[in-house]
Amino acid sequence: xxxxxxxxxxxxxxxxxxxxxxxxxxxxxxxxxxxxxxxxxxxxxxxxxxxxxxxxxxxxxxxxxxxxxxxxxxxxxxxxxxxxxxxxxxxxxxxxxxxxxxxxxxxxxx
Numbered sequence: 632x633x634x635x636x637x638x639x640x641x642x643x644x645x646x647x648x649x650x651x652x653x654x655x656x657x658x659x660x661x662x663x664x665x666x667x668x669x670x671x672x673x674x675x676x677x678x679x680x681x682x683x684x685x686x687x688x689x690x691x692x693x694x695x696x697x698x699x700x701x702x703x704x705x706x707x708x709x710x711x712x713x714x715x716x717x718x719x720x721x722x723x724x725x726x727x728x729x730x731x732x733x734x735x736x737x738x739x740x741x
Contacts, residue, residue: 658670660727660731661734662731662734662735662738663734663735663738663739664738665734665737665738666679666734667679667727667730667731667733667734667735668726668727668730668731671709673711674711674712675695675709675710675711675712676709676710676723676726676727677697677707677708677709677710678707678708678710678726678727678729678730679706679707679730679733679734680706680708680726680729680730680733681706681733682705682706684729684733685705685706685707685708688708688710688726689708693710693722694708694709694710695708695709695711696708696709697709710722710723710726
């Protein structure tokens with residue numbers, strides 16, 4: 632399921648999107664040097680979204696908050712794989728694209 636994170640965005644990364652180096656220990660994507668999506672140790676897709684959007688996914692039961700150490704991340708959420716592979720790919724592609732747009736906009740305004 633988790634060969635390369637770029638697969639969930641389509642065959643080729645969008646312009647400006649690059650893969651994370653393997654020292655990150657997980658396939659992932661970044662734009663302009665900023666990470667926006669990566670695969671977690673349990674095979675879930677972890678993305679960065681605006682906190683209100685992240686909370687909406689968590690409240691709907693679609694995603695879970697990401698905890699690093701003892702800290703719950705406000706904008707990072709994890710989407711577990713669904714039972715249906717096609718549904719997983721569709722969902723992951725959509726949220727990865729949304730995360731890409733969000734992080735790209737953040738980096739352009741800072």
